[in-house]
Amino acid sequence: MRTITFTQIIRETLAAELRRDPSVFLMGEDIGVYGGAFGVTRGLIEEFGPGRVRDTPISEQALTGIAIGAAVAGQRPVIEIMFMDFITLAVDQLVNMAAKVHPIYGQACPLVIRTPPGGGRGYGATHSQSLERLFAGVPGIKIAAPSNAADASGLLQTAIRDNNPVLFLEHKLLYPQRFEVDDELPPPIPFGRAKVARAGRDLTIVAWSHMAWVAQHAAAKLAAEDIEAEVIDLLTLNPLDIDTIVSSAKRTGRVMVLEEGPKTGGFAAEIAAQVAEHAYEYLEQPVRRLAGADFPVPSAKNLEAACLPSLNDILALARELVQN
Numbered sequence: 001m002r003t004i005t006f007t008q009i010i011r012e013t014l015a016a017e018l019r020r021d022p023s024v025f026l027m028g029e030d031i032g033v034y035g036g037a038f039g040v041t042r043g044l045i046e047e048f049g050p051g052r053v054r055d056t057p058i059s060e061q062a063l064t065g066i067a068i069g070a071a072v073a074g075q076r077p078v079i080e081i082m083f084m085d086f087i088t089l090a091v092d093q094l095v096n097m098a099a100k101v102h103p104i105y106g107q108a109c110p111l112v113i114r115t116p117p118g119g120g121r122g123y124g125a126t127h128s129q130s131l132e133r134l135f136a137g138v139p140g141i142k143i144a145a146p147s148n149a150a151d152a153s154g155l156l157q158t159a160i161r162d163n164n165p166v167l168f169l170e171h172k173l174l175y176p177q178r179f180e181v182d183d184e185l186p187p188p189i190p191f192g193r194a195k196v197a198r199a200g201r202d203l204t205i206v207a208w209s210h211m212a213w214v215a216q217h218a219a220a221k222l223a224a225e226d227i228e229a230e231v232i233d234l235l236t237l238n239p240l241d242i243d244t245i246v247s248s249a250k251r252t253g254r255v256m257v258l259e260e261g262p263k264t265g266g267f268a269a270e271i272a273a274q275v276a277e278h279a280y281e282y283l284e285q286p287v288r289r290l291a292g293a294d295f296p297v298p299s300a301k302n303l304e305a306a307c308l309p310s311l312n313d314i315l316a317l318a319r320e321l322v323q324n
Contacts, residue, residue, distance in 0.1 A: 028080030064090035081115035099140030108163035124299035130261035147212035149179035154189030171210035192239035200230035203254035253284035263291035
């Protein structure tokens, strides 16, 4: 075993996939010599050269369109969108082009879009958004959202080897976190299989990405109060493993869904609706959502903290659920 950061294992996984498959290449703004805005691709251009670690102009729409063309032509591009907020500039390319290639033309489009969502760094309203909700309802786009290093590596390998577009979320607060992993990279992780990150009997906490990481810390604190929370780490939003969620809901009778993005219109609402459809008679009370404020994320640290779900918020809602 070894200790490694989330950033380091993403870099190692990209390097391993570049070595494994000559059709894989990376593309994005400042990912070459500079090594990426968060340092994820640092050093890769020295090993693989500018032909396979390609710096691009500042145009998300252009680089995404070029990547789609390369994917259809038989390559396996992995592009980096510097902040998830900037993916809005490529929505047309992703939703109306990449997602439609296989359903309409029956052709593969093996494209991975890596991008960091989320707040917590004081970057303000246009650099702190969690926009997975924009793509969760788009057929043809898979979404992976790991919460730890080992899962990030396994899911990224699967994403790169998949023949359809995958949106790969790397929450910026996870980048510096350190995790214990095996000396060798883990094997690929199949999409559509959520993980019971912590077993429990009293309530179910459903989350993904950084919120799943926070949820596990909250569950450990709740255990000291004799509240056993079961944490379901989704791993992928599309495909969604609703069966694992429903199975847990039927056992605990209480469910809370965590989401960093704004509450209104969020993906947590979709999960809550499906749990209500499939496990209504088992629920002790309605499914509860804990999400961000319906407000642009401020840059001031105190205001930003007030807009995002926190560990203490999770603890408070969990106590309320089990007491009623």
